[in-house]
Amino acid sequence: MIRIDCPYCGARDHTEFSYGGDASVPRPDIACEDIKAWSDYVFLRDNPRGAHSEFWHHVNGCREWLIVKRDTATHEVAAVLPARGNMP
Amino acid sequence: MSRYSALALAVKALGGNRTWPRVWRDPEPKPSYDVVIIGGGGHGLASAYYLAREHGITNVAVLEKSWLGGGNTGRNTTIVRSNYMIDGNTRFYEKSLQLWEGLSRELNYNVMYSPRGQLNLSHSKAQFDAAARRGNIMRLNGIDSKAMLRDEVRRFAPYLDFSDQARFPIYGALWQGRAGTVRHDAVAWGYARAAARCGVDIIQQCEVTGIVTKNGRVRGVETTRGAITANTVAIVVAGDSSLLARMAGIRLPVESHVLQAFVTEAVKPLVDTVITFGAGHFYISQSDKGGLVFGGDLDGYNSYARRGNLAVAGDVMAEARALLPHLSRLRVLRHWGGTVDMTMDGSPIIAAMPVKGLFLNGGWCYGGFKATPASGWCFAHLLATGEPHPLISRFTLERFERGFQLDEKGAGPEPGHH
Numbered sequence: 001m002i003r004i005d006c007p008y009c010g011a012r013d014h015t016e017f018s019y020g021g022d023a024s025v026p027r028p029d030i031a032c033e034d035i036k037a038w039s040d041y042v043f044l045r046d047n048p049r050g051a052h053s054e055f056w057h058h059v060n061g062c063r064e065w066l067i068v069k070r071d072t073a074t075h076e077v078a079a080v081l082p083a084r085g086n087m088p
Numbered sequence: 089m090s091r092y093s094a095l096a097l098a099v100k101a102l103g104g105n106r107t108w109p110r111v112w113r114d115p116e117p118k119p120s121y122d123v124v125i126i127g128g129g130g131h132g133l134a135s136a137y138y139l140a141r142e143h144g145i146t147n148v149a150v151l152e153k154s155w156l157g158g159g160n161t162g163r164n165t166t167i168v169r170s171n172y173m174i175d176g177n178t179r180f181y182e183k184s185l186q187l188w189e190g191l192s193r194e195l196n197y198n199v200m201y202s203p204r205g206q207l208n209l210s211h212s213k214a215q216f217d218a219a220a221r222r223g224n225i226m227r228l229n230g231i232d233s234k235a236m237l238r239d240e241v242r243r244f245a246p247y248l249d250f251s252d253q254a255r256f257p258i259y260g261a262l263w264q265g266r267a268g269t270v271r272h273d274a275v276a277w278g279y280a281r282a283a284a285r286c287g288v289d290i291i292q293q294c295e296v297t298g299i300v301t302k303n304g305r306v307r308g309v310e311t312t313r314g315a316i317t318a319n320t321v322a323i324v325v326a327g328d329s330s331l332l333a334r335m336a337g338i339r340l341p342v343e344s345h346v347l348q349a350f351v352t353e354a355v356k357p358l359v360d361t362v363i364t365f366g367a368g369h370f371y372i373s374q375s376d377k378g379g380l381v382f383g384g385d386l387d388g389y390n391s392y393a394r395r396g397n398l399a400v401a402g403d404v405m406a407e408a409r410a411l412l413p414h415l416s417r418l419r420v421l422r423h424w425g426g427t428v429d430m431t432m433d434g435s436p437i438i439a440a441m442p443v444k445g446l447f448l449n450g451g452w453c454y455g456g457f458k459a460t461p462a463s464g465w466c467f468a469h470l471l472a473t474g475e476p477h478p479l480i481s482r483f484t485l486e487r488f489e490r491g492f493q494l495d496e497k498g499a500g501p502e503p504g505h506h
Contacts, residue, residue: 001397002389015399019389019504021343039489042501043341043432047330049392072344073392 002070005080008062020055022046023067026088049073055083091196111277112284117291117313121149123471124309124318126296126332128152129161130272131449131456132324133279133290134464135471137195140286142465143472148288149318150280151311153295157276160326163426164457165349165371165383167362169206169267170231173222176482176494177435178229180462183479185231185266187461197278199270200376206267206362207236207245209411211256215366219262226264234263247358248411255410256367267362269373275460299335299446306336306445320471322447327392327427329450336443340451341432341488343503345386347454348396350404350423352415354378363411370407379421382408386430386454388504396425428454433493434506438467438483439476447471448485453506 002014022045028037052072057065065083070076090096090109100108123139125132128150139145152158168188170181192198210216216235223233237260242250248258280290291313298310299321308317323332327344359374372382384404387396401423408415431437431451436459438449449467452459462479469477476484482494488501499505 001399013399014389014397021502021504022390036489040339043488044339045330045341045343046334046339047343047390049328049331049344052390054390070389072390075391075393 002075002077004056004066004068004077006058006061006064006066007080007082008064009058012058012061014056016058016060017056017066018059020057020065023053023055023083024088051078112280112290115289115291117149117151117294117311117316118289119315120308120317121289122147122318123149123320123322124316125150125322125324126309127159127324127326128156128276128280128290128292129159129324129326130157130275130279130460131452131463131467132322133276133283134460135322135324135449135467136288137279137283137286138465138468139471140283140288142468145472146287149316150283150288150290151294151296151309152290152292155292156280156290157273160426160428160452160456161272161276161460163349163424164272165373165381166269166272166457167206167267167371167373168201168270168458169264169362170458171206171208171222171226171233171262171264171267172496173225174494174496177496178226178231180466180479181459182229182231183465184459184462187465188270189266191278191461195278195282197274197281199274199278201268201270203266203268204361204373205263205265206364207241208262208364209241209248209258209366210260210262211367212259216260219260223262232264232266234265236261236263245361245363247414248363249413269362272457279464296332296335299332301336301443301446304444306443319445320447321445322449322467322471324449324467326450326452326456327429329429329448333441333448336441336446338441338443340437340448340485342429342451343390344392344427345389345430345504346391346393346396346425347383347386347428348400348404348423348425349381349383350401350420351375351379351381352418353421355380355418359412365407365411367410368407370404370411372408372412380415380418386428386504387425392427394425394427396423428452430503430506432488432501432503433495434497434499435494436463436483437485438463438470438480439485440470440474441485
């Protein structure tokens with residue numbers, strides 16, 4: 001079990017959360033018409049072995065979106081931030 | 089190296105079985121090859137075998153960072169089938185099943201293909217209709233399938249929960265009789281032996297640490313056992329596809345996830361076919377030793393850990409219990425995890441990369457084992473000719489950008505959901 005220290009609720013099991021994927025990919029500006037930029041945003045991932053920044057939704061808790069810094073090889077959580085104000 | 093046969097078995101037995109030769113050679117890496125295949129799992133070894141056998145290219149090295157078949161080839165639940173529905177998938181997986189049918193003879197190695205059939209359960213009328221449609225599409229492609237309603241399923245597999253207490257009552261099933269299981273270790277060993285007999289160098293304990301490129305062209309690889317030059321380099325590394333592609337400056341539409349599998353203590357013959365539960369994600373078969381082999385969903389987040397979490401193990405056990413209540417007293421002997429490379433549409437990538445001379449065979453999600461022979465057969469064609477075989481013409485890297493995804497499940501660009 002991964003324990004995620006929700007900034008609003010405290011430390012909880014990861015089963016309370018829903019995974020939202022890579023949080024390091026910036027969304028292109030809505031006015032951007034470059035199809036390559038959009039397709040890279042939707043499809044391409046660094047997929048690192050090691051430090052990974054990712055979205056988790058505390059769906060069975062406060063329902064806030066969080067950004068979790070986690071190691072994909074050891075599952076060690078280094079930091080948990082509110083997604084609000086910390087978007088890539 | 090001697091062929092395996094009943095006569096060889098008798099003769100070697102008389103000699104106390106002390107004179108069997110090595111199954112494959114263990115050479116030192118040469119400084120240069122025509123083709124370097126990174127990854128000594130089923131797909132890499134099959135690619136090497138068909139390169140030598142079908143295309144006469146034998147100056148080939150297969151580089152494996154640990155031991156043969158120690159990755160996902162030895163971690164799957166050994167199921168083979170060809171019940172795919174989308175153009176681009178259907179005939180490819182059927183080619184694979186056809187190759188499985190003749191593989192033991194082709195390789196002179198018993199891979200224990202057991203066409204015990206697969207029963208895909210459905211638990212509502214809507215789900216059964218969708219399954220029947222899939223079955224009809226399969227039949228239009230010349231693939232065997234049969235839709236069964238509840239009573240027929242019950243006659244066929246009476247040990248499933250048909251009681252009034254069933255949480256998800258069984259409505260019907262889609263049956264594919266030629267589906268079944270194959271001994272996964274034997275696939276790696278059989279292809280390795282057959283490839284080595286054709287002259288391929290199989291080099292274990294040799295990890296690739298860099299891919300050498302010059303002017304947009306691949307020149308070779310750096311490894312823990314020295315540099316090797318080659319004008320054709322193939323990445324066939326399952327869960328590590330992104331890491332290897334990045335060595336050549338390429339980002340892939342792939343996330344690595346962990347998938348668990350389980351085996352119970354051995355019991356007498358009970359589950360005589362492969363069964364998939366339609367109300368969740370669960371599949372089960374019984375090994376020849378008697379252990380029930382089963383698995384379920386991904387853990388659900390990026391992972392290279394090769395071990396899973398207990399919450400998903402619990403979910404899988406609950407599904408087992410819902411389908412076969414009498415399993416509740418069986419003990420699970422082992423469980424393990426494998427790192428799978430989940431693509432953004434759930435289908436594989438077998439294609440040339442933007443770096444000339446570099447090819448990728450990956451993105452198998454959690455369904456790669458069944459594809460092993462066709463994957464190797466088609467990939468060898470691509471490596472030898474530079475042109476994709478028609479069976480893999482849709483498995484390109486560009487399909488994502490161009491809107492031609494092969495999304496069998498219709499889950500959208502969420503790799504963990506396929």
